[in-house]
Amino acid sequence: MSKIVSERSDVIPSLAEIFREHGFEGASLSTITEKTGLGKGSLYHFFPGGKEEMAAAVLSEIDGWFVTQVFAPLRSADDPRSAIARMCRSVSEYFRSGRRVCLVGAFALDNVRDRFIDQVRDYFAEWRCALAEALENAGCPQQDAVALAEETIAAIQGGLVLARALDEPGIFERTLERVQSRLLAAPHEEDQR
Amino acid sequence: MSKIVSERSDVIPSLAEIFREHGFEGASLSTITEKTGLGKGSLYHFFPGGKEEMAAAVLSEIDGWFVTQVFAPLRSADDPRSAIARMCRSVSEYFRSGRRVCLVGAFALDNVRDRFIDQVRDYFAEWRCALAEALENAGCPQQDAVALAEETIAAIQGGLVLARALDEPGIFERTLERVQSRLLAAPHEEDQR
DNA sequence: TTGCTACTGTACCGTTTGGTAAACAGTGTG
DNA sequence: CACACTGTTTACCAAACGGTACAGTAGCAA
Numbered sequence: 001m002s003k004i005v006s007e008r009s010d011v012i013p014s015l016a017e018i019f020r021e022h023g024f025e026g027a028s029l030s031t032i033t034e035k036t037g038l039g040k041g042s043l044y045h046f047f048p049g050g051k052e053e054m055a056a057a058v059l060s061e062i063d064g065w066f067v068t069q070v071f072a073p074l075r076s077a078d079d080p081r082s083a084i085a086r087m088c089r090s091v092s093e094y095f096r097s098g099r100r101v102c103l104v105g106a107f108a109l110d111n112v113r114d115r116f117i118d119q120v121r122d123y124f125a126e127w128r129c130a131l132a133e134a135l136e137n138a139g140c141p142q143q144d145a146v147a148l149a150e151e152t153i154a155a156i157q158g159g160l161v162l163a164r165a166l167d168e169p170g171i172f173e174r175t176l177e178r179v180q181s182r183l184l185a186a187p188h189e190e191d192q193r
Numbered sequence: 194m195s196k197i198v199s200e201r202s203d204v205i206p207s208l209a210e211i212f213r214e215h216g217f218e219g220a221s222l223s224t225i226t227e228k229t230g231l232g233k234g235s236l237y238h239f240f241p242g243g244k245e246e247m248a249a250a251v252l253s254e255i256d257g258w259f260v261t262q263v264f265a266p267l268r269s270a271d272d273p274r275s276a277i278a279r280m281c282r283s284v285s286e287y288f289r290s291g292r293r294v295c296l297v298g299a300f301a302l303d304n305v306r307d308r309f310i311d312q313v314r315d316y317f318a319e320w321r322c323a324l325a326e327a328l329e330n331a332g333c334p335q336q337d338a339v340a341l342a343e344e345t346i347a348a349i350q351g352g353l354v355l356a357r358a359l360d361e362p363g364i365f366e367r368t369l370e371r372v373q374s375r376l377l378a379a380p381h382e383e384d385q386r
Numbered sequence: 387t388t389g390c391t392a393c394t395g396t397a398c399c400g401t402t403t404g405g406t407a408a409a410c411a412g413t414g415t416g
Numbered sequence: 417c418a419c420a421c422t423g424t425t426t427a428c429c430a431a432a433c434g435g436t437a438c439a440g441t442a443g444c445a446a
Contacts, residue, residue, distance in 0.1 A: 021304050023216060039394060040435080110216040151367075154352045158350035233426095243404065
């Protein structure tokens with residue numbers, strides 16, 4: 001057999017897709033070997049901890065992506081309002097305009113949350129915090145900023161759930177537009193005081 | 194052994210709780226027998242179709258509850274605005290102020306959606322439709338009504354996800370309050386035109 | 387060429403899975 | 417009392433589960 005010399009990081013995207021499709025419990029090792037093209041031997045070589053380590057790695061990569069692509073830009077933006085607009089664009093692309101589900105949100109719903117509780121909590125806590133910071137930098141009072149950030153993230157998650165439930169990706173896109181205009185309007189209102 | 198003479202409908206609430214906790218794939222028959230107190234024999238007596246029929250029965254009951262407690266009152270209300278307020282109260286109680294998860298939403302996220310696609314779609318479609326009707330009856334233009342209904346349901350679902358992810362039920366309560374005030378404000382704005 | 391390391395395929399492990407079969411017990415009806 | 421009906425228990429099954437062990441192979445450095 002040819003030695004493909006794959007790296008651990010090479011399989012993570014397909015692992016992510018598998019967990020998104022089947023959930024943690026629904027993703028069996030046979031599914032994973034089939035869809036990744038890696039045998040059990042290779043999988044356990046890269047992830048000695050089995051499924052749990054695979055899922056943890058996936059969550060880590062997701063978190064990493066959001067930290068660099070979304071959270072950090074929100075925090076350190078010169079122009080927070082354009083950073084917010086960029087967040088909406090990134091999020092829309094990441095979730096494929098509503099055709100892709102949020103794995104962290106899916107994990108949060110049932111008992112698998114408890115196995116990855118730190119990663120799940122951190123993901124959303126960081127997001128809320130980063131977005132609130134950007135809103136504050138744009139002139140939004142702290143209390144309003146946190147509330148609006150919370151509302152925004154919840155709306156995004158709910159948009160994903162509803163879009164998938166009704167199989168209407170447009171729902172997510174409309175949600176995102178509503179959210180964006182509300183985010184961009186908020187600091188303005190405060191400026192006018 | 195004593196004959197407990199349980200009925201099919203008696204186990205459905207605990208089945209619902211089991212699926213909420215573990216998800217569909219994560220709920221094994223041994224978990225189910227343990228938590229319902231019924232042996233496999235009894236379970237297959239009531240649900241010859243196995244897990245799938247159990248979950249379908251649970252979804253049916255959930256849908257039934259929402260139809261009578263939420264959707265119908267929204268549609269046939271003399272005073273649509275108080276019906277909307279009552280919806281918010283019912284929903285808050287049903288989801289235990291954010292400590293309970295929406296099973297239909299959870300099912301929607303991964304592949305199990307496709308096994309129950311009709312029930313999942315109907316649940317949300319009916320909700321959106323009923324709420325939009327109530328908004329129209331309150332004087333909201335049709336297009337705005339549908340959009341606001343959609344936004345509301347997505348917000349509720351997202352509130353549940355985020356509340357559970359961060360283990361802060363308060364997030365859901367705040368979401369619900371925001372949603373309610375937006376629903377009650379909307380027809381008013383239209384009236385003032 | 388010889389090793390060492392990183393990776394891969396396969397056979398296998400014990401356990402658990404969803405599901406079936408049959409014997410059996412309580413209850414109501416004739 | 418006899419009967420059917422409705423639950424319930426128990427034992428059982430093949431298949432699939434997550435996971436392990438290990439021999440083997442490709443790649444590379446000395």
